[in-house]
Amino acid sequence: MFLCVSLNPAIDRRVRLERLRVGNVNRASGACPAPGGKAAHVAMVLKTLGADPLWLGFAGGATGRQLIEGLQGLSIRVHQIATDGCTRTNLEIVEDEGCVTEILEPGQRISDEELRRCEKTLKNLLSEASEQPTVILSGSLPEGVPVDIYKTLIELAHEFGSRVFLDTSGEPFKFALAGKPDFVKPNRGEAESWSGQTIDNPTAAKGIIAAILNAGAAAGAISLGAAGLVWHSTSGEALFASAPELSVQSCVGSGDAALAGFAFAAQKRWPAAEAVRLAAACGSANCLAPGPGRAGAKDIASLKDQIRVETLA
Ligand SMILES: Nc1ncnc2c1ncn2[C@@H]1O[C@H](COP(=O)(O)OP(=O)(O)OP(=O)(O)O)[C@@H](O)[C@H]1O
Numbered sequence: 241m242f243l244c245v246s247l248n249p250a251i252d253r254r255v256r257l258e259r260l261r262v263g264n265v266n267r268a269s270g271a272c273p274a275p276g277g278k279a280a281h282v283a284m285v286l287k288t289l290g291a292d293p294l295w296l297g298f299a300g301g302a303t304g305r306q307l308i309e310g311l312q313g314l315s316i317r318v319h320q321i322a323t324d325g326c327t328r329t330n331l332e333i334v335e336d337e338g339c340v341t342e343i344l345e346p347g348q349r350i351s352d353e354e355l356r357r358c359e360k361t362l363k364n365l366l367s368e369a370s371e372q373p374t375v376i377l378s379g380s381l382p383e384g385v386p387v388d389i390y391k392t393l394i395e396l397a398h399e400f401g402s403r404v405f406l407d408t409s410g411e412p413f414k415f416a417l418a419g420k421p422d423f424v425k426p427n428r429g430e431a432e433s434w435s436g437q438t439i440d441n442p443t444a445a446k447g448i449i450a451a452i453l454n455a456g457a458a459a460g461a462i463s464l465g466a467a468g469l470v471w472h473s474t475s476g477e478a479l480f481a482s483a484p485e486l487s488v489q490s491c492v493g494s495g496d497a498a499l500a501g502f503a504f505a506a507q508k509r510w511p512a513a514e515a516v517r518l519a520a521a522c523g524s525a526n527c528l529a530p531g532p533g534r535a536g537a538k539d540i541a542s543l544k545d546q547i548r549v550e551t552l553a
């Protein structure tokens with residue numbers, strides 16, 4: 241079982257334009273709203289892989305209803321923490337020549353009472369589960385939520401024997417490491433800003449992920465977009481996965497898809513190389529999908545055969 245926790249969910253709206261003309265009227269050729277926020281993307285990919293994830297998160301207003309109905313429409317189990325504020329919308333503008341612009345709303349302010357309800361619900365779900373779920377904590381934090389909330393939630397999940405996969409950035413990431421997450425997946429920019437160092441090749445990524453492990457995570461990977469990803473375990477083993485050349489729609493959500501692959505493989509106790517291959521295939525398949533988190537099972541299967549996994553010395 242997977243429990244995907246979304247503190248700052250969204251409706252994703254991908255619009256297509258021939259070209260974005262800043263300061264002008266732009267007419268989109270298509271728009272498709274879908275459940276969004278990183279944890280929803282992870283849940284969607286887990287579902288595609290054949291798992292039965294449960295999404296837990298805040299949702300309010302008409303967009304909140306749209307989010308919940310969208311997840312349920314994908315047969316994803318949902319546990320909503322109803323909020324006074326409205327769920328945000330994240331806009332993704334995809335131009336015909338491939339340029340992608342994202343406009344991300346900050347998200348509604350969460351009250352102390354809403355946060356307490358969320359923590360209590362997570363605790364109940366963990367204590368009632370017949371087998372300990374893998375907990376996925378993904379995304380930015382909305383206003384009203386303490387910056388060290390992920391540390392608190394990691395420690396709570398660990399009390400119940402659950403493993404925690406974490407994907408966030410900036411200060412929330414720094415604070416969360418003290419909670420000792422079982423797996424982290426920053427992308428290149430996030431890992432660079434955490435370390436203050438440039439990552440211009442897989443070996444540099446290996447050095448930074450090793451430092452992140454020293455700071456508290458048990459294992460992790462740094463995703464490098466079209467340059468693949470680097471995985472590192474506590475035992476010192478490091479693997480690189482290549483990324484196939486693709487005719488990309490948009491890569492927004494590819495890191496979330498990769499995290500779903502890692503979590504799925506970990507629960508199946510796959511060998512590291514197979515876990516890394518699946519994660520990279522999920523990330524790449526997301527680039528071909530109609531929206532973030534919508535990677536297709538066939539694309540994942542065929543891309544797995546095209547990905548090279550090798551040991552990093
Ligand atoms: N252009 C691309 N071509 C092929 N594969 C890609 C491409 N971009 C990403 N991938 C695959 O997806 C993985 C995750 O991508 P990326 O590093 O962009 O994640 P991210 O920045 O965390 O994304 P997000 O936060 O939007 O989910 C990469 O490690 C790679 O395996």
Ligand SMILES: [Mg+2]
Nearest residue numbers: 426427495496
């Ligand atoms: Mg990411």
